[in-house]
Amino acid sequence: MKPDELLFAKTHEWVHVTSEGGAKVATIGVSAFALEALTDLVYIELPKVGRAVKAGEAFGEIESVKAVSDLYSPVEGEVIAAHDSLLDTLEKLSADPYGEGWLAKIKLTSEHSLKDLMDFKAYQKQCAEEGH
Numbered sequence: 001m002k003p004d005e006l007l008f009a010k011t012h013e014w015v016h017v018t019s020e021g022g023a024k025v026a027t028i029g030v031s032a033f034a035l036e037a038l039t040d041l042v043y044i045e046l047p048k049v050g051r052a053v054k055a056g057e058a059f060g061e062i063e064s065v066k067a068v069s070d071l072y073s074p075v076e077g078e079v080i081a082a083h084d085s086l087l088d089t090l091e092k093l094s095a096d097p098y099g100e101g102w103l104a105k106i107k108l109t110s111e112h113s114l115k116d117l118m119d120f121k122a123y124q125k126q127c128a129e130e131g132h
Contacts, residue, residue: 001098003032007114008123009074014098015117017108024108026075030062032097033127038064041090045071046082047104053079055113060103073106075113081105 006014012034016027035041043063053059053073060071082104086092093101118126 003098003123004120006098006120007074007117008120008126009072009117010126011070011072011074013072013074013103015074015114017114024111025080026077026106026108027102028074028104028106029097029102030071030093031123031127032094034069035094035097035101038062038066038069040065041093044086044090044093044103046084046086047073047079049079049082051079052109053077053106055116071103074117075106075108076110077106077108079104080107 001016006016008014008031012031014029014031018025018027041062041064045060047053047059051059053076055074055076057073058070059073062069062071083102086103095101
């Protein structure tokens with residue numbers, strides 16, 4: 001996926017929504033900007049499959065040598081997949097944040113939270129402002 005095809009949360013998670021079997025499914029990941037800021041990753045905790053999440057709710061965490069940060073769900077729904085192989089290959093996150101670096105897939109129970117997300121251009125502006 002390309003960043004300009006995604007939606008972004010203020011907390012640096014990205015979302016790609018597709019239709020699977022009649023349901024809307026959001027694939028969630030962490031932006032390249034956030035991964036560059038974190039630098040050397042040492043641990044990630046992903047949400048459990050079957051867990052119900054609300055938009056803005058912490059659903060995991062990511063740890064680098066610099067800090068531990070919560071991962072927030074940008075959407076509301078049920079976790080239907082977690083990318084557990086990342087636990088052993090954290091380098092995939094930085095190497096391909098918008099592809100192999102996905103974290104979880106969530107079956108949407110509401111599309112309302114999608115309205116609160118930014119397109120890539122607006123997200124780039126936020127990142128530029130944070131960088132100052």
